[in-house]
Amino acid sequence: MLTVAVQIGFAVGALLLAATGAADVIRGDRLFFWGAVVTAAANLGFAWLASDPVSALPFRFMTGVGIAGVYPVGMKLVAGWFRAGRGMAIGVLIGALTVGTALPHLFRALGSLTGADWRVIVTWTSVAAFLGGAAVLTGAEAGPFDAPSPRFSLRIAARAFREPSVRLANLGYLGHMWELFAMWTWVPLFLAASFTASSGRDDAGAAFAAFVVIAAGGIGCIAGGALSDRLGRTTITIVSMAISGTCAVLIGFTFGGPPAIVLALAVVWGITVVADSAQFSVAVSELAPPGTAGSALSLQTAIGFVLTAATIISVGALDPGDGTGWRIAFGSLAIGPIVGVAAMWRLRGLPDALKMASGRR
Amino acid sequence: MGWTPPAIGARVTRTTTFTSDDGPAGRGPAPATDPAGRWRVLAVLSIGILLAEAPWFSSAAVTPLLRQKW
Numbered sequence: 001m002l003t004v005a006v007q008i009g010f011a012v013g014a015l016l017l018a019a020t021g022a023a024d025v026i027r028g029d030r031l032f033f034w035g036a037v038v039t040a041a042a043n044l045g046f047a048w049l050a051s052d053p054v055s056a057l058p059f060r061f062m063t064g065v066g067i068a069g070v071y072p073v074g075m076k077l078v079a080g081w082f083r084a085g086r087g088m089a090i091g092v093l094i095g096a097l098t099v100g101t102a103l104p105h106l107f108r109a110l111g112s113l114t115g116a117d118w119r120v121i122v123t124w125t126s127v128a129a130f131l132g133g134a135a136v137l138t139g140a141e142a143g144p145f146d147a148p149s150p151r152f153s154l155r156i157a158a159r160a161f162r163e164p165s166v167r168l169a170n171l172g173y174l175g176h177m178w179e180l181f182a183m184w185t186w187v188p189l190f191l192a193a194s195f196t197a198s199s200g201r202d203d204a205g206a207a208f209a210a211f212v213v214i215a216a217g218g219i220g221c222i223a224g225g226a227l228s229d230r231l232g233r234t235t236i237t238i239v240s241m242a243i244s245g246t247c248a249v250l251i252g253f254t255f256g257g258p259p260a261i262v263l264a265l266a267v268v269w270g271i272t273v274v275a276d277s278a279q280f281s282v283a284v285s286e287l288a289p290p291g292t293a294g295s296a297l298s299l300q301t302a303i304g305f306v307l308t309a310a311t312i313i314s315v316g317a318l319d320p321g322d323g324t325g326w327r328i329a330f331g332s333l334a335i336g337p338i339v340g341v342a343a344m345w346r347l348r349g350l351p352d353a354l355k356m357a358s359g360r361r
Numbered sequence: 362m363g364w365t366p367p368a369i370g371a372r373v374t375r376t377t378t379f380t381s382d383d384g385p386a387g388r389g390p391a392p393a394t395d396p397a398g399r400w401r402v403l404a405v406l407s408i409g410i411l412l413a414e415a416p417w418f419s420s421a422a423v424t425p426l427l428r429q430k431w
Binding site: 067071089095099126184188203 | 396398399402405406407409412418419420422423424427430431
């Protein structure tokens, strides 16, 4: 539930930013910094003021709200500097985001080795967030391509979604999101339980493995971004989701097996589960009628993050504890990629698909 | 777009003509190619996002410890 609160907070924060147009009123580097400060402060509140899961929820929600001032604003800032290489630049940024989401597992591994309390480990992540905000405040500024974002409007978003190609790209995105955040949330617990079952408890090793698995997605993001411009968006999304969905089905069968095999499959899953992440948003921006992409993307993001809350909860509700439990829990995540592949396959067959990646579908 | 690529074989100079639709209103014309300094900004933003996203899964990372405490 604590990660779910972050997801909901992010969706609310992103919609608020889009509806108020704050990103056009406040300088990007300042908004990023204050977003990072809110993130860091709320996270500190979770560490030092919360005394149980219920009292932690508001702090986690506000962490999500703060992140909404960081990640989308960072995307806007980088888009102001890149035009020809924008796909690659966005891929690098999502890769950095992916490594960032893995960072607390590295801190947890270090904490296990040094015997640090959980509050100290969480505090380290707040310090990192503050330093990240300060780095952008002092080292980044709006670029020459920076342009005002259109305000969010449900009516404009609905106009975009009347296009079958936009609906299919959005369905592909939802299939991707169905799997992504639930995987990121639960795979560390799976690895810890599997390693314990096979070779005894090793908290530091399991946490470091979780860091490696999730951070490996950073490589996938950069490769996915570079390849999609050459091979086409539907090609990359279909291949990525087919591999990640297969990993979701298979990984439960490795529970309690040799750690090297579990880790190898988990790394492949970690790379492919996020490699296509940027392509759905880029596809919507290419397919939406002129003037509607901003609102369509805001709505897509909000629905996507609410969906992640549902799948994170559903995996937890299955309460996986043994191999059978994990097979069912992670197997259920394959529903997303199956739906996503079908949607992107249909999109590939539409004439509109030629609007993407200079006609490379 | 207001920029037209030079004909094949034409001498390419660093002088380029921009029209009003090249850049955002009120900011003057935007350059036709990605500007110098973009890699520095991308590096700073990447480091910034990498660090600033750390709290996203902080609770998930300490879940095993929280289960013992809470």
